[in-house]
Amino acid sequence: MTPGSEPDFDAPWHARAFALAVAENEADRLSWSDWTARLAATLRDFGQSRSLNGGEDYFLAWLDTLESILVEEGRIERGEIEQAMAELAKAHAHEPHDAQGANSFK
Amino acid sequence: MDSSKNGPVSAHRHLPAEPELRVKALEEILVRKGLVEPAALDAIIDMYQNRIGPRNGARVVARAWSDPDFRNALLADASDAIAGMGYAGRQGEHITAVENTANTHNIVVCTLCSCYPWPLLGIPPGWYKSDEYRARAVREPRKVLAEFGVTLPEDKAVRVWDSTAEMRYIVVPERPSGSAGMDEDALAELVTRDSMIGTGLPMEPQR
Numbered sequence: 057m058t059p060g061s062e063p064d065f066d067a068p069w070h071a072r073a074f075a076l077a078v079a080e081n082e083a084d085r086l087s088w089s090d091w092t093a094r095l096a097a098t099l100r101d102f103g104q105s106r107s108l109n110g111g112e113d114y115f116l117a118w119l120d121t122l123e124s125i126l127v128e129e130g131r132i133e134r135g136e137i138e139q140a141m142a143e144l145a146k147a148h149a150h151e152p153h154d155a156q157g158a159n160s161f162k
Numbered sequence: 163m164d165s166s167k168n169g170p171v172s173a174h175r176h177l178p179a180e181p182e183l184r185v186k187a188l189e190e191i192l193v194r195k196g197l198v199e200p201a202a203l204d205a206i207i208d209m210y211q212n213r214i215g216p217r218n219g220a221r222v223v224a225r226a227w228s229d230p231d232f233r234n235a236l237l238a239d240a241s242d243a244i245a246g247m248g249y250a251g252r253q254g255e256h257i258t259a260v261e262n263t264a265n266t267h268n269i270v271v272c273t274l275c276s277c278y279p280w281p282l283l284g285i286p287p288g289w290y291k292s293d294e295y296r297a298r299a300v301r302e303p304r305k306v307l308a309e310f311g312v313t314l315p316e317d318k319a320v321r322v323w324d325s326t327a328e329m330r331y332i333v334v335p336e337r338p339s340g341s342a343g344m345d346e347d348a349l350a351e352l353v354t355r356d357s358m359i360g361t362g363l364p365m366e367p368q369r
Binding site: 064065066067068069071072073074075076078079080082083085088089091092093095096099103107108109110111114115116119122123126131132136137140141144145 | 180181182183184185186187188189190191192195197198202203204206207210211215274275276277284285287288289290291292293294295326327328
């Protein structure tokens with residue numbers, strides 16, 4: 057809990073998750089008061105087993121809330137998420153990491 | 163959920179961490195369904211990372227310090243006064259400005275989640291969203307303030323404002339005593355983010 061000039065987002069995925077919820081709100085598919093109520097409930101649940109640090113913890117709660125809302129509203133199915141994750145993981149595994157690393161030194 | 167985390171996932175340890183993959187997956191699906199555009203997400207991130215931040219709030223405070231009419235308008239209806247300066251938008255619809263005085267110090271928290279006046283301060287720092295701050299700011303504000311390096315005289319009252327989705331707060335700190343004669347631009351440089359949350363004080367002018 058130290059003051060200072062922290063970056064807005066510690067990790068790119070925090071920013072992405074943040075933007076996805078804001079985009080839902082901007083598209084009028086999610087009211088901000090509903091969002092904060094749901095996020096507060098997730099934070100309460102997550103915070104029961106340990107003290108949340110407000111960084112990674114917070115965005116995990118954010119992501120979990122967003123996912124639940126999207127599924128409940130019928131915009132996404134759980135199965136779709138699992139499938140897309142599996143495909144992304146597979147695509148990642150096939151990327152030529154070593155070659156990429158070598159290129160970056162040129 | 164837990165069983166899947168401990169089981170087959172172990173083979174994927176070298177892959178991006180699960181939440182990173184999950185966000186990517188969500189985005190891909192929403193894009194595929196035409197519900198969101200990657201460029202729109204980029205624009206939102208750019209906005210909150212680069213264009214909206216505590217400098218906006220500092221301009222508002224500096225004006226309140228320099229212009230008594232604006233100060234009165236700000237304290238009467240902050241949302242309106244702020245919109246007049248062009249700072250409007252998400253999480254900025256209902257804002258109340260609370261003024262520090264010789265007798266009172268104000269501090270802002272959101273005990274339930276992380277409500278915060280985005281158009282004025284950007285997105286909140288990690289500590290603002292932590293369980294520790296959210297719980298302790300209300301219970302023992304003086305102790306929390308001391309940890310932030312703010313020690314107040316015993317006879318100064320501390321008021322804690324709990325933000326909600328309906329109402330968010332910005333603290334108008336006391337104008338530093340050595341700042342007489344400074345213009346708005348120079349004054350704005352003295353206003354820190356934390357001084358507008360109440361966990362800090364404005365900087366003293368350099369002599």
